[in-house]
Amino acid sequence: MKFGVIVFPGSNCDHDAFYAVGHNLGQPVEYIWHDSATLGNVDAVILPGGFAYGDYLRCGAIAKFSPVMRAVRAFANSGGLVLGICNGFQILVEAGLLPGALIRNRGLKFICRELRLRAATANSPFTRAAQTDRVLRMPIAHGEGCYFADDRTLDELQAEDRIAFRYLDNPNGSLRDIAGVLNRERNVMGMMPHPERAADPLMGSTDGLAVFHSMLMSQAYPSADRTTVRA
Amino acid sequence: MTITPDLIAQHQLTEGEYRKIVGILGREPTYTELGIFSVMWSEHCSYKSSRVHLKKLPTRGTLVVQGPGENAGIVDIGGGYVIAFKIESHNHPSFIEPFQGAATGVGGILRDIFTMGARPIAVLDSLRFGRLDDTKNGPRNQRILSGVVSGIAHYGNCFGVPTIGGECIFEPCYSANPLVNVFALGVCRKEEVFYAKAAGVGNPVIYVGARTGRDGIHGASMASAEFTEESKQKRPNVQVGDPFMEKLLLEACIEAMRTGAIVGIQDMGAAGLTCSTCEMGSRGEVGIEIELDRVPQRETGMTPYEIMLSESQERMLLVADKGREGEVFQVFKKWNLEAAEIGFVTGDGKLRVRHHGQVVAEIPNRELADEAPLYNRPYTVPIQARQAPGFTIPADVQSALPILLAAPDICSKRGIWEQYDYQVRTNTLTRPEQTDAAIVRIKETGASIAMSLDGNGRYCYLSPREGAQLAVAECCRNLSTVGAEPVAATNCLNFGNPERPEIMAQLVEAIEGMSDACRAFNTPITGGNVSLYNETLGEGIYPTPVIGIVGLMKTAAPVTIPFKNPGRSVILLGGPGGCDETRFGGTQYAKEIVKQLWGLPPALDLDREKRVQSAIREIVVAGLAESAHDLSDGGLAVALAECSFGPAGIGAQVDLSSDLRPEVLAFHEAPSRVLLSTANPNKVAAIAEKYGVEAPVVGITIEREIEIRQRSVTLGTWETKALKAAYDHALEKGVG
Numbered sequence: 001m002k003f004g005v006i007v008f009p010g011s012n013c014d015h016d017a018f019y020a021v022g023h024n025l026g027q028p029v030e031y032i033w034h035d036s037a038t039l040g041n042v043d044a045v046i047l048p049g050g051f052a053y054g055d056y057l058r059c060g061a062i063a064k065f066s067p068v069m070r071a072v073r074a075f076a077n078s079g080g081l082v083l084g085i086c087n088g089f090q091i092l093v094e095a096g097l098l099p100g101a102l103i104r105n106r107g108l109k110f111i112c113r114e115l116r117l118r119a120a121t122a123n124s125p126f127t128r129a130a131q132t133d134r135v136l137r138m139p140i141a142h143g144e145g146c147y148f149a150d151d152r153t154l155d156e157l158q159a160e161d162r163i164a165f166r167y168l169d170n171p172n173g174s175l176r177d178i179a180g181v182l183n184r185e186r187n188v189m190g191m192m193p194h195p196e197r198a199a200d201p202l203m204g205s206t207d208g209l210a211v212f213h214s215m216l217m218s219q220a221y222p223s224a225d226r227t228t229v230r231a
Numbered sequence: 232m233t234i235t236p237d238l239i240a241q242h243q244l245t246e247g248e249y250r251k252i253v254g255i256l257g258r259e260p261t262y263t264e265l266g267i268f269s270v271m272w273s274e275h276c277s278y279k280s281s282r283v284h285l286k287k288l289p290t291r292g293t294l295v296v297q298g299p300g301e302n303a304g305i306v307d308i309g310g311g312y313v314i315a316f317k318i319e320s321h322n323h324p325s326f327i328e329p330f331q332g333a334a335t336g337v338g339g340i341l342r343d344i345f346t347m348g349a350r351p352i353a354v355l356d357s358l359r360f361g362r363l364d365d366t367k368n369g370p371r372n373q374r375i376l377s378g379v380v381s382g383i384a385h386y387g388n389c390f391g392v393p394t395i396g397g398e399c400i401f402e403p404c405y406s407a408n409p410l411v412n413v414f415a416l417g418v419c420r421k422e423e424v425f426y427a428k429a430a431g432v433g434n435p436v437i438y439v440g441a442r443t444g445r446d447g448i449h450g451a452s453m454a455s456a457e458f459t460e461e462s463k464q465k466r467p468n469v470q471v472g473d474p475f476m477e478k479l480l481l482e483a484c485i486e487a488m489r490t491g492a493i494v495g496i497q498d499m500g501a502a503g504l505t506c507s508t509c510e511m512g513s514r515g516e517v518g519i520e521i522e523l524d525r526v527p528q529r530e531t532g533m534t535p536y537e538i539m540l541s542e543s544q545e546r547m548l549l550v551a552d553k554g555r556e557g558e559v560f561q562v563f564k565k566w567n568l569e570a571a572e573i574g575f576v577t578g579d580g581k582l583r584v585r586h587h588g589q590v591v592a593e594i595p596n597r598e599l600a601d602e603a604p605l606y607n608r609p610y611t612v613p614i615q616a617r618q619a620p621g622f623t624i625p626a627d628v629q630s631a632l633p634i635l636l637a638a639p640d641i642c643s644k645r646g647i648w649e650q651y652d653y654q655v656r657t658n659t660l661t662r663p664e665q666t667d668a669a670i671v672r673i674k675e676t677g678a679s680i681a682m683s684l685d686g687n688g689r690y691c692y693l694s695p696r697e698g699a700q701l702a703v704a705e706c707c708r709n710l711s712t713v714g715a716e717p718v719a720a721t722n723c724l725n726f727g728n729p730e731r732p733e734i735m736a737q738l739v740e741a742i743e744g745m746s747d748a749c750r751a752f753n754t755p756i757t758g759g760n761v762s763l764y765n766e767t768l769g770e771g772i773y774p775t776p777v778i779g780i781v782g783l784m785k786t787a788a789p790v791t792i793p794f795k796n797p798g799r800s801v802i803l804l805g806g807p808g809g810c811d812e813t814r815f816g817g818t819q820y821a822k823e824i825v826k827q828l829w830g831l832p833p834a835l836d837l838d839r840e841k842r843v844q845s846a847i848r849e850i851v852v853a854g855l856a857e858s859a860h861d862l863s864d865g866g867l868a869v870a871l872a873e874c875s876f877g878p879a880g881i882g883a884q885v886d887l888s889s890d891l892r893p894e895v896l897a898f899h900e901a902p903s904r905v906l907l908s909t910a911n912p913n914k915v916a917a918i919a920e921k922y923g924v925e926a927p928v929v930g931i932t933i934e935r936e937i938e939i940r941q942r943s944v945t946l947g948t949w950e951t952k953a954l955k956a957a958y959d960h961a962l963e964k965g966v967g
Contacts, residue, residue, distance in 0.1 A: 009475075009478075009479055009566065009567065010389070010475050010478055010479070012389075012390070012391025012478065012655055013391075013655060015656065016655065016656060016657045019657060019674065020657070023674075049655075050391060051388075051389040051391075051474075051475060051478075053475070054389065054473070054474075054475025054476075055389070055475075056475070109381075109649075109650055110384050110388060110650045110651075110652070111649055111650070112648075112649055112650070112651060112652045112653055112654060113649055114662070139654055141388070141652040141654060141655065143388075194654075196657065197654050197657055199657075200657065201788075202660055202672065202786065202787075202788060203654075203657055203659075203660070204661075
């Protein structure tokens with residue numbers, strides 16, 4: 001499975017995502033520059049963490065206008081797998097590819113911490129390899145990761161089984177403990193925890209590999225992912 | 232403008248220094264030239280009070296590729312790779328404007344690293360503040376602490392370098408003189424190191440990065456004076472940092488270096504454009520001519536004086552191969568950075584500055600950059616503390632331990648380091664407070680680098696010489712305890728006003744002590760920084776030399792501090808040690824329980840220390856230690872408690888055979904000791920014996936409790952959970 005890692009000016013987890021996918025997972029991977037009009041022939045695309053365009057104005061607010069986002073949107077619309085991690089999640093939300101918003105952490109401080117979460121559904125190309133009853137350990141590192149949406153959106157996410165991950169010890173005040181969400185078509189996911197930082201035994205946890213393994217399985221057995229759940 | 236004695240004094244130049252300037256130029260300087268000399272010859276840039284003594288430091292070693300004199304030291308780590316590292320202070324700006332002061336401190340040291348071609352992969356900070364519980368200054372100290380920590384977090388997190396360790400100490404003497412020392416380390420291929428050297432007459436001189444504004448003018452001079460009541464008005468002298476711009480600069484510089492079209496490169500830090508031009512010229516023994524009209528400017532109407540002295544952040548100066556500058560410009564354009572050709576290299580050895588075509592400064596580079604006046608300032612003896620306590624020392628081990636664990640110097644700093652992204656780049660092998668030294672792996676070579684920062688102002692106040700040696704010993708011990716071999720060092724010397732002979736004596740003795748210790752451990756100093764005049768209204772800081780040492784190790788899951796399993800033998804490598812009343816006066820017990828400072832720091836035997844370290848390294852590398860933690864602040868009892876703070880809360884029952892008074896036995900801080908747990912006590916003993924080191928089995932790990940006995944008499948029993956609570960929550964109210 002060929003991965004593309006988008007590089008915005010200010011992305012700083014691009015190398016980490018590249019290493020996790022290329023080295024820990026052993027898959028082909030390439031960088032895609034932010035002003036590129038196409039994604040090339042990748043099978044999945046990762047929007048990495050960092051501070052795209054300095055996160056000035058608002059996290060992801062400038063990045064959504066970069067040329068590559070048009071290509072990402074077209075790729076997503078055609079069913080391609082799009083994974084946004086941390087700042088990548090913020091960008092996907094700003095771009096309207098995922099619902100809700102990510103606001104300042106409850107304690108108003110940046111938090112870097114390993115914590116526990118659980119896949120809230122196995123019915124997605126990003127979580128099918130994760131058992132929902134298993135506790136996963138992954139780190140977070142963000143200042144604006146409090147997931148926020150109105151009640152109707154939250155109810156809808158829940159009813160459509162689109163909450164991908166939930167915190168067991170909510171660090172930032174995210175509503176309904178949401179750590180990651182899916183789009184309606186289930187091919188776009190954003191999450192604040194960093195699976196690429198939990199992909200190497202030396203880093204203390206390999207639970208993040210569940211996300212990448214799920215993506216590989218989805219490519220090998222695509223039909224299983226077409227079963228979207230409608231409320 | 233006429234140069235008057237008043238103007239000279241305002242520039243902090245002495246009459247003698249002014250005469251030297253006139254001698255060099257053969258005429259009166261222009262106003263711009265006066266400004267240029269004043270920053271280059273400031274204490275901060277020229278090291279004029281310390282240089283005579285800095286020469287005593289060892290700087291050579293088999294692995295040292297580049298010693299002092301460049302932007303950072305370079306050490307060979309094998310496999311075709313080198314590391315670049317250095318520590319720098321940003322003390323004065325951090326007092327005046329904590330957030331930006333600390334942020335730009337991080338920015339400055341990161342540029343020092345990547346200007347050498349190395350990508351920064353780790354940052355550590357050594358911080359000192361006034362006490363947060365001070366009745367008068369507590370709220371201000373808290374504000375400075377929060378500002379500094381957020382500033383470091385803001386810059387490092389956005390730039391994408393993990394902040395992985397350091398130290399944080401609280402003493403009243405740092406209340407109006409906080410210390411912010413930032414260490415950074417980067418890695419690159421050995422043949423891709425760049426130097427800050429201009430060469431090739433006719434080659435273009437290119438300016439890259441942020442535009443020049445009026446911020447930070449005379450920052451270097453500000454850092455070379457004591458604070459007075461008026462200092463708060465110096466706020467405009469503190470620069471404002473933009474980590475996003477710096478991140479772009481990093482990526483663009485590394486990419487531009489790969490084109491092969493860059494001859495030399497230097498960042499613009501203290502003294503900005505002045506320093507980068509004359510130093511690059513001086514190192515390359517060439518001249519540099521620039522036209523200020525071509526310097527990208529943020530404001531209109533800037534004078535040559537302002538442009539030359541601005542300390543606007545995120546700027547670099549480079550010399551490219553003539554004819555290939557297009558390749559360089561193309562890279563910077565890709566990263567949306569402004570780059571401008573502002574001049575060229577000449578053969579006359581002079582820094583020539585034009586403004587609207589007119590020459591406004593013309594100064595020989597070498598004299599300006601390297602021949603600042605040197606002062607062998609008079610020194611007497613360091614300030615003497617009372618030698619004996621002269622009062623009774625309370626003895627209650629049971630109640631003292633929780634108090635010490637909650638003491639500001641000892642308690643968990645989680646509230647600080649959780650604000651730092653300590654994992655970005657996925658090389659950080661442990662989180663802070665899990666190991667005595669911070670460790671990053673080098674993905675390219677399969678090796679790991681351990682690093683630690685250490686300093687102890689209390690010890691150094693009691694004896695600058697012994698205190699500096701103890702700092703080096705502890706720093707090396709931290710590395711050895713994780714199994715790393717110390718190889719090279721960098722230092723940051725924070726002192727008061729060197730014009731006072733008793734302060735100068737502290738500086739001289741600390742440098743000599745550090746020299747001896749670095750020789751003993753074979754850790755040459757490859758660069759560093761001196762910060763003097765850390766005084767406010769005549770009150771100085773404790774002499775605070777901070778040492779940063781790096782060590783090499785194989786990449787593997789490191790041995791961490793917490794006990795892992797019950798039923799393991801607890802070994803006190805180095806034994807219980809000895810300490811009399813005089814040597815007890817600098818301990819945390821003296822500070823927090825007795826609330827006094829007296830006598831001398833703990834006694835150090837360098838030869839013994841080295842043997843203990845060799846032993847622990849061999850034990851750890853052989854995989855015999857399940858946990859390992861060196862003894863330092865708070866001595867044995869505090870170390871034992873810290874070993875019990877793992878998720879399982881495993882404690883220990885120990886029984887010590889010693890004639891020391893109970894509180895001395897539990898809390899004295901004699902060096903050369905490491906506490907470890909093992910399933911193989913015999914093998915550990917065999918290694919210790921080989922090095923002639925005591926390694927008594929002092930007890931056994933047990934569930935949930937710590938008990939300390941002396942010859943079967945219980946001195947104290949604690950639940951590990953209660954101790955951990957005291958340790959974990961003490962700082963919380965301070966990190967607001």
